[in-house]
Amino acid sequence: MKTRLIIGGGIVGLATAYKLLKHEPREKVILLEKEQVVGAHQSTHNSGVLHCGLYYKPGSLKAKLAVEGIQEMVSFCREHQIDHEICGKLVVATNELEASRLSNLLERGKQNGLSGLELLEPGGIRKIEPHATGIKAIKVPQEGIVNYRGVCDALADEIRNLGGEIKTEFHVSRISRHDSQWVVASKDNEVNVDYLINCGGLHCDRIAHLAGAEHQMKIVPFRGEYYRLTPEAQSLVSHLIYPVPDPAFPFLGVHFTRLIHGGIEAGPNAVLAFAREGYGYKDFSPRDLLDSLTYRGFWNFLRSYPTVAFAEFHQSLSISKFCRNLQKLIPDIRVENLDTGGSGVRAQAMLPNGQLEQDFHIVQDRESLHLLNAPSPAATASLAIAGHIVSLI
Numbered sequence: 001m002k003t004r005l006i007i008g009g010g011i012v013g014l015a016t017a018y019k020l021l022k023h024e025p026r027e028k029v030i031l032l033e034k035e036q037v038v039g040a041h042q043s044t045h046n047s048g049v050l051h052c053g054l055y056y057k058p059g060s061l062k063a064k065l066a067v068e069g070i071q072e073m074v075s076f077c078r079e080h081q082i083d084h085e086i087c088g089k090l091v092v093a094t095n096e097l098e099a100s101r102l103s104n105l106l107e108r109g110k111q112n113g114l115s116g117l118e119l120l121e122p123g124g125i126r127k128i129e130p131h132a133t134g135i136k137a138i139k140v141p142q143e144g145i146v147n148y149r150g151v152c153d154a155l156a157d158e159i160r161n162l163g164g165e166i167k168t169e170f171h172v173s174r175i176s177r178h179d180s181q182w183v184v185a186s187k188d189n190e191v192n193v194d195y196l197i198n199c200g201g202l203h204c205d206r207i208a209h210l211a212g213a214e215h216q217m218k219i220v221p222f223r224g225e226y227y228r229l230t231p232e233a234q235s236l237v238s239h240l241i242y243p244v245p246d247p248a249f250p251f252l253g254v255h256f257t258r259l260i261h262g263g264i265e266a267g268p269n270a271v272l273a274f275a276r277e278g279y280g281y282k283d284f285s286p287r288d289l290l291d292s293l294t295y296r297g298f299w300n301f302l303r304s305y306p307t308v309a310f311a312e313f314h315q316s317l318s319i320s321k322f323c324r325n326l327q328k329l330i331p332d333i334r335v336e337n338l339d340t341g342g343s344g345v346r347a348q349a350m351l352p353n354g355q356l357e358q359d360f361h362i363v364q365d366r367e368s369l370h371l372l373n374a375p376s377p378a379a380t381a382s383l384a385i386a387g388h389i390v391s392l393i
């Protein structure tokens with residue numbers, strides 16, 4: 001009997017363990033997670049949106065797995081009675097440049113096989129979101145909101161029911177090979193396994209290095225901050241309202257999201273995090289910060305996009321700037337309508353030339369597989385990514 005090991009108990013690692021156990025019930029599957037609970041980082045510090053594949057380059061892994069993934073995720077939620085709602089979303093263009101980008105998005109969505117997409121004029125926008133303004137919008141009916149904490153917990157239950165083992169508080173710090181097996185160790189524990197799958201999220205590049213896998217990328221952590229709309233402002237948003245993203249970036253821009261358990265969030269922006277799991281300005285890791293600042297790719301990135309980087313930083317420090325950005329979509333929003341909300345840190349793979357890797361990225365090595373870029377919509381697509389990983393190994 002072979003033993004397969006997954007490092008990382010985020011939604012993708014959990015989904016992978018679940019799919020492996022379903023696919024090969026006779027194999028032993030162990031999942032290691034450094035925190036006390038599974039799903040402690042990106043998987044539960046996100047917008048809680050079910051994305052259906054509108055944005056992604058046709059033919060890319062992201063496009064394929066997002067389209068399949070949302071269907072699988074919705075079925076999983078139905079089967080496990082996890083709160084979710086397909087409430088639909090508007091992507092709103094507020095000027096001519098965005099309107100031309102919106103037409104490209106519509107084409108992409110159609111090429112990716114999405115149905116029911118509708119191009120709206122200002123009157124159509126107001127019917128769905130009476131307080132939003134824009135010159136054009138795409139209505140995306142398949143998208144929705146979900147409780148990703150519920151998904152992570154249900155996956156963990158399934159893994160245990162299928163005979164898999166989840167070891168929490170196991171921080172992998174050493175990986176070596178002996179007698180055709182991997183020896184994967186923390187400070188005070190170790191396991192011997194035949195096959196290793198790295199789903200380490202914000203630390204996936206370091207885990208790949210520990211296992212000796214060659215790759216060029218570095219994870220550069222981008223923090224995103226949210227504001228919560230005060231109760232009296234919540235009637236300004238009915239569903240999900242997104243701006244038209246800049247095609248040069250994998251981030252979608254600050255948006256309004258209705259939360260599955262009530263309330264409305266606005267965000268996230270994108271600034272360099274001072275620690276890979278640093279959720280505020282006070283969270284600081286000398287190692288993580290030095291890692292970003294001494295990376296040639298990071299300086300090339302700043303050289304390529306200085307204005308965007310500065311604007312995001314400014315927006316993070318100034319609530320008025322953040323609010324002005326939101327007012328492009330909903331002019332009635334005021335600074336006093338914004339309470340501080342949560343934050344999340346994106347594990348974004350950056351190449352030495354400063355480009356951000358846009359697609360999901362997988363590296364296969366000897367008896368191992370490393371998922372080295374799994375940003376949004378990897379939560380929505382987690383079950384499809386897991387299916388893809390299982391098919392590769």
Ligand SMILES: Cc1cc2nc3c(=O)[nH]c(=O)nc-3n(C[C@H](O)[C@H](O)[C@H](O)COP(=O)(O)OP(=O)(O)OC[C@H]3O[C@@H](n4cnc5c(N)ncnc54)[C@H](O)[C@@H]3O)c2cc1C
Pocket residue numbers: 007008009010011012013032033034035038039040041042043044045046047048049050051170171172173199200201202203204207224268343344345346347374375376377378379380381
């Ligand atoms: C602000 C923000 C908003 C987002 N919005 C959405 C959205 O609305 N919809 C969507 O689909 N996606 C969204 N995403 C993306 C989505 O959340 C992530 O793509 C997804 O959660 C990635 O899951 P993961 O399992 O790869 O990573 P993670 O959830 O980060 O899990 C990785 C796990 O590995 C563990 N780990 C790391 N190193 C070690 C080690 N050495 N030993 C043991 N364990 C280790 C970590 O503790 C962690 O639990 C968003 C992300 C962010 C940050």
